[in-house]
Amino acid sequence: MYYIDIMKKHIQHPRIAERTKIGPHLTEHEHLGFNGRFGLLITNMVGTMWCAYLFAAIALISLPAAIEGGTATIVSWIAQTFLQLVLLSVIMVGQKVSARASDKQALQTFKDTEALLKIQDEVHRLIKINNELTEEIHSVLKNHKKK
Numbered sequence: 001m002y003y004i005d006i007m008k009k010h011i012q013h014p015r016i017a018e019r020t021k022i023g024p025h026l027t028e029h030e031h032l033g034f035n036g037r038f039g040l041l042i043t044n045m046v047g048t049m050w051c052a053y054l055f056a057a058i059a060l061i062s063l064p065a066a067i068e069g070g071t072a073t074i075v076s077w078i079a080q081t082f083l084q085l086v087l088l089s090v091i092m093v094g095q096k097v098s099a100r101a102s103d104k105q106a107l108q109t110f111k112d113t114e115a116l117l118k119i120q121d122e123v124h125r126l127i128k129i130n131n132e133l134t135e136e137i138h139s140v141l142k143n144h145k146k147k
Contacts, residue, residue, distance in 0.1 A: 024110035047092030
């Protein structure tokens with residue numbers, strides 16, 4: 001009787017093992033070297049809401065002088081002092097939150113892709129088995145017709 005070894009060892013595509021070893025690329029992987037670490041340190045210090053509050057307090061120190069200077073001075077103080085100092089830190093906080101969300105999304109996409117690759121690999125294995133069984137059936141039918 002004809003028989004196909006269905007439990008033949010299936011060899012995964014090398015990219016599956018490579019992806020598992022490397023993992024997803026995250027924002028934290030971008031900061032290399034002295035300049036990158038130093039820039040990250042400054043960004044982490046300035047990019048906090050506490051720093052925004054401190055900058056607001058510093059800006060408010062010059063508010064009385066801006067009020068005495070009239071409308072043009074007040075507009076200048078708002079645009080050049082208050083908004084620039086405070087918004088700098090607030091925008092940096094927003095960027096950090098956005099980067100964390102992006103990293104979470106990248107990690108989830110990576111996990112989903114890994115799952116799909118494993119499913120695809122299993123489908124590939126099953127198709128190979130199916131092809132072998134189909135060939136065996138054709139062979140049996142061909143030999144049966146000859147008799």
